[in-house]
Amino acid sequence: MPDAVITIADLSKTYASGFAALKHVSLEIERGEILALLGPNGAGKTTLISIICGIVTPSDGTVTVDGHDIVRDYRDSRKMIGLVPQELTTDAFETVWATVSHSRGLFGKKPNPEHLEKVLRELSLWDKKDSKIMQLSGGMKRRVMIAKALSHEPEVLFLDEPTAGVDVELRKDMWAMIRRLRAAGTTIILTTHYIAEAEEMADRIGIIQHGELVLVEEKAELMRKLGKKQLTLTLQERLDALPEALQPYALELAADGESLVYTYDAQGERSGISGLLADLGSAGVRFRDLRTSESSLEDIFVSLVRDAP
Amino acid sequence: MNVEAIKAIYKFEMARTFRTPLQSLISPVISTSLYFVVFGAAIGSRITEIEGVSYGAFILPGLIMLMILTQSVANGSFGIYFPKFLGTIYELLSAPVSSFETVVGYVGAAATKSIILGVLVLATAWFFVPIRIDHPFWMLAFLVLTAITFSLVGFIIGIWAKGMEQLQTVPLLIITPLTFLGGTFYSLSVLPPFWQAVSLFNPVVYLISGFRWAFYGIADVDISISVAATLGFLAICLGIVSWMFRTGYRLKS
Ligand SMILES: Nc1ncnc2c1ncn2[C@@H]1O[C@H](COP(=O)(O)OP(=O)(O)OP(=O)(O)O)[C@@H](O)[C@H]1O
Numbered sequence: 001m002p003d004a005v006i007t008i009a010d011l012s013k014t015y016a017s018g019f020a021a022l023k024h025v026s027l028e029i030e031r032g033e034i035l036a037l038l039g040p041n042g043a044g045k046t047t048l049i050s051i052i053c054g055i056v057t058p059s060d061g062t063v064t065v066d067g068h069d070i071v072r073d074y075r076d077s078r079k080m081i082g083l084v085p086q087e088l089t090t091d092a093f094e095t096v097w098a099t100v101s102h103s104r105g106l107f108g109k110k111p112n113p114e115h116l117e118k119v120l121r122e123l124s125l126w127d128k129k130d131s132k133i134m135q136l137s138g139g140m141k142r143r144v145m146i147a148k149a150l151s152h153e154p155e156v157l158f159l160d161e162p163t164a165g166v167d168v169e170l171r172k173d174m175w176a177m178i179r180r181l182r183a184a185g186t187t188i189i190l191t192t193h194y195i196a197e198a199e200e201m202a203d204r205i206g207i208i209q210h211g212e213l214v215l216v217e218e219k220a221e222l223m224r225k226l227g228k229k230q231l232t233l234t235l236q237e238r239l240d241a242l243p244e245a246l247q248p249y250a251l252e253l254a255a256d257g258e259s260l261v262y263t264y265d266a267q268g269e270r271s272g273i274s275g276l277l278a279d280l281g282s283a284g285v286r287f288r289d290l291r292t293s294e295s296s297l298e299d300i301f302v303s304l305v306r307d308a309p
Numbered sequence: 310m311n312v313e314a315i316k317a318i319y320k321f322e323m324a325r326t327f328r329t330p331l332q333s334l335i336s337p338v339i340s341t342s343l344y345f346v347v348f349g350a351a352i353g354s355r356i357t358e359i360e361g362v363s364y365g366a367f368i369l370p371g372l373i374m375l376m377i378l379t380q381s382v383a384n385g386s387f388g389i390y391f392p393k394f395l396g397t398i399y400e401l402l403s404a405p406v407s408s409f410e411t412v413v414g415y416v417g418a419a420a421t422k423s424i425i426l427g428v429l430v431l432a433t434a435w436f437f438v439p440i441r442i443d444h445p446f447w448m449l450a451f452l453v454l455t456a457i458t459f460s461l462v463g464f465i466i467g468i469w470a471k472g473m474e475q476l477q478t479v480p481l482l483i484i485t486p487l488t489f490l491g492g493t494f495y496s497l498s499v500l501p502p503f504w505q506a507v508s509l510f511n512p513v514v515y516l517i518s519g520f521r522w523a524f525y526g527i528a529d530v531d532i533s534i535s536v537a538a539t540l541g542f543l544a545i546c547l548g549i550v551s552w553m554f555r556t557g558y559r560l561k562s
């Protein structure tokens with residue numbers, strides 16, 4: 001049985017401006033998973049995270065973290081959570097070491113230089129520990145914020161667009177770090193606009209749009225269910241129109257008439273490819289080359305978000 | 310009780326103060342000292358003693374109060390306003406820290422700084438004016454209570470302020486005039502009866518009068534009223550702060 005570490009029930013948020021940023025969101029986050037939240041700008045991802053972490057007050061609904069209500073038992077729930085917010089906000093005049101120690105103290109933990117050293121080394125910040133934060137680059141500041149969130153050894157880590165503005169190499173490092181955290185049992189919730197990132201990292205994917213949780217699904221399941229496969233045939237001779245005999249198939253003739261695209265369901269019992277190839281032969285259509293492709297999470301995401309009302 | 314968090318906030322705030330000692334410690338001490346040195350020498354030579362106290366010594370308690378008030382308000386307000394302004398407040402809001410602990414950390418640090426300043430000015434004054442402290446316990450009590458109360462006032466302003474302008478105008482337009490008109494430079498008895506009555510609406514009068522009584526045993530209003538007023542202001546500020554936190558006023562959306 002899945003073991004939920006965070007349970008969100010019927011959560012809604014209407015800001016003072018009257019804007020409904022979240023509408024009746026319910027979600028269970030499983031212990032030890034990596035959940036990626038996707039959604040266009042303004043969908044409500046940050047609002048959701050901010051409520052769980054105690055920065056925004058919910059209008060309606062409840063959230064519990066390991067059984068602790070985020071409002072009533074805020075001490076117990078917040079102790080378990082580390083947050084790396086979307087905005088880069090740091091105490092510019094502080095040193096890296098001071099700011100990380102401060103974070104640990106705020107969360108009620110006794111000083112533990114060994115742990116802080118481990119975190120800073122892991123984030124390649126150890127040689128910067130005595131630098132003032134304002135002397136660091138943007139990517140380093142982002143890592144300082146991650147170090148702050150990890151300073152108190154949280155069991156649940158929220159990463160709100162952790163890799164925005166981070167170079168390719170560093171992003172790879174971050175992915176590796178996230179995997180190590182997960183291997184150590186930390187539950188990770190991340191938001192991202194890089195769908196490849198979600199595809200690479202996540203166990204489950206949630207899609208938020210207009211304040212509603214449109215879908216939550218195992219990544220593999222999602223790809224299988226919504227993923228389409230395509231077979232592209234490059235023809236030997238141009239076709240002006242699709243032959244009559246091939247009409248029943250979901251075939252599309254490219255505009256230049258030089259290739260045919262056959263779309264089929266990846267999870268379907270029968271792809272229908274062998275029948276198609278036989279019918280192509282009898283219709284006298286010859287092809288030079290063939291290739292299959294699978295839709296990526298990106299295609300799935302785009303089609304979902306476009307189709308939603 | 311999250312004692313580690315209180316320590317963390319307190320340490321963080323004190324570090325901020327000692328990072329710029331010139332601005333946060335030396336300059337308030339010098340500017341306050343200039344008052345009693347210059348006024349004491351210039352005016353003091355023309356004014357006879359006030360109730361047996363030389364003019365330079367007479368204005369000292371009021372000047373210390375003036376500094377405590379302005380510095381407490383400034384520190385209390387900046388301490389909480391800046392994280393709000395920079396956005397770093399997210400961490401405090403997401404930490405397992407109660408409002409009480411937050412206030413103890415921030416206000417404690419702001420008040421500590423004011424008290425340090427008060428002691429520094431007092432030590433400086435020792436070299437220039439003939440001081441006497443008749444009631445050391447009450448002197449210390451007024452110093453500490455006033456520092457805490459006005460650090461709370463600052464804290465409230467810091468949470469309430471939407472911009473730098475509000476942050477600076479309140480102290481400038483309200484606190485400073487009240488202090489200057491609160492009997493720092495004169496005894497209320499020299500005022501015409503009408504202005505004496507008006508002055509009694511100025512809360513700072515009670516603080517200065519009580520503080521001066523602790524030094525020289527002379528007061529404009531009865532000492533028990535001063536004590537009651539000081540405790541009353543503290544209670545009012547605590548009430549406002551706890552209301553702000555209970556409602557998440559201007560801290561959370
Ligand atoms: N304090 C606020 N007051 C009023 N409206 C707000 C406030 N904060 C956010 N909103 C609105 O709520 C909606 C959701 O915002 P949110 O920051 O949660 O989106 P998001 O999914 O994180 O977007 P992004 O991908 O751009 O970070 C937006 O339309 C935003 O304008």
Ligand SMILES: [Mg+2]
Pocket residue numbers: 045046047086160
């Ligand atoms: Mg966001």
